[in-house]
Amino acid sequence: MTADIQPTYPLTKAQADEIASLHEADTSELEGQLRQLSETCQSSCASGISKCATHQNEMRKLYENAYTTASPDRWTSYRPAEYTQDLKRMFDAQATIDKIHGRVRREKMQHIKDSQCTFGLSDHPTVKKTKIRAAELRGTETSPSDIDSYVIEEEQKLLLTLTPEQQEVQAEYDKSKSEAEKYSYLRTCACISKPTDTPRDVELRLKWMKLFDNKVPYNEILPVMEKDIADAKSNVLLLENRLADLRNAQAANNKAKAAKEESKRKQARDAIRRCCSEGCGNVCELNGPNADLGCERCFATKEDGVLQNYSWFCSPECAKANAGSHNARFHST
Structure with a gap:
């Protein structure tokens, strides 16, 4: 100096x-x-x-x-x-x-x-x-x-x-x-x-200004500036890479989350059973007091390992009215 x-x-x-x-x-x-x-x-x-x-x-x-x-x-x-x-x-x-x-x-x-x-x-x-x-x-x-x-x-x-x-x-x-x-x-x-300066650019310019104000020879300032600029570019590239990694991770997480939600929705759809009674169409209770209102004929067939999907009645009344005349065409999954 x-x-x-x-x-x-x-x-x-x-x-x-x-x-x-x-x-x-x-x-x-x-x-x-x-x-x-x-x-x-x-x-x-x-x-x-x-x-x-x-x-x-x-x-x-x-x-x-x-x-x-x-x-x-x-x-x-x-x-x-x-x-x-x-x-x-x-x-x-x-x-x-x-x-x-x-x-x-x-x-x-x-x-x-x-x-x-x-x-x-x-x-x-x-x-x-x-x-x-x-x-x-x-x-x-x-x-x-x-x-x-x-x-x-x-x-x-x-x-x-x-x-x-x-x-x-x-x-x-x-x-x-x-x-x-x-x-x-x-x-x-x-x-x-x-106008395009980032906060880091502002910091560097203030640093360089102090060097000029102290009358440091320009040929000593230039290497400092070149190193600062190179470091800043390297940091920007590093941050961009990290941001890309975060975005990729977020995208993967969103995809997994969406798949999980879709699986839940599918399970919910699969869990819905409509009443086998002709003309009824109500949702059966798969849990609760009426959970055992399965079609006896279907139930017996299922027990034998032939029927994969089990049919249900929505209420004891439907079961009583239709159990004897139950037909496979009323099966609903």
Whole structure:
């Protein structure tokens, strides 16, 4: 955690233009100093600067100042502190200027790659694909200018697919010149609430807001956000799976309950017996004082194991009136 906002990749378009302008000015100033030193040496030294130890040392000092002096808003401010320390060690160890130039070129190329290919918080999926491809092309035989052209072309294609509102947001971000402006934009993207936010989303945005308010470097906040989002998605998937299991269990329970109820209804239907008396049709009492009013003829047949369904009379009167004339056509189940 730091009180100052640390420079972080990716660069906005305005930042990239500003850094390029400052770098061009710095390079022009250094070249002017070197040219003046060379002219001074030529006018005062017969051997020339390549063989003049005094002016060679002065030239090294010019390069050392240009390469190792703290330079806010320059591209070197985005590089790790180890880079400047490495250069200082090379100067102290009297490394050749060519080796030092080579070290600077490698770091500058890495800066260009990082500024062009680092993912941003609000990057469109197409932008991420473009950055991945640009990173793959770096270090190949493809020229830097061709890579830049490819990135610009893909960005222009994407702009045509964005809504006016999305184009406006992108334009505002591209205009951010300072790290403070870019940091503020990133804070807004990460922390502003949306209509679709869940209670968990609200909690996470408040958590991220505290990180931004404490000026935690963005490159330290981004991994936290990515982990929080991944965990939230995992939890949602887990809850969805649990909900599906509960729904399946509920459906199975409802099915079993329905089957049980249907079984009860069937048993109730099976338990109903209509009177065997012709023209009666009343429900017989299968329990209670008249439970033994079974048709004697049917009962005898049932006892012999021939008749499966037993017929009943609804009352002693029906039994008395119809027992003698009972016929199988009156059987009811």
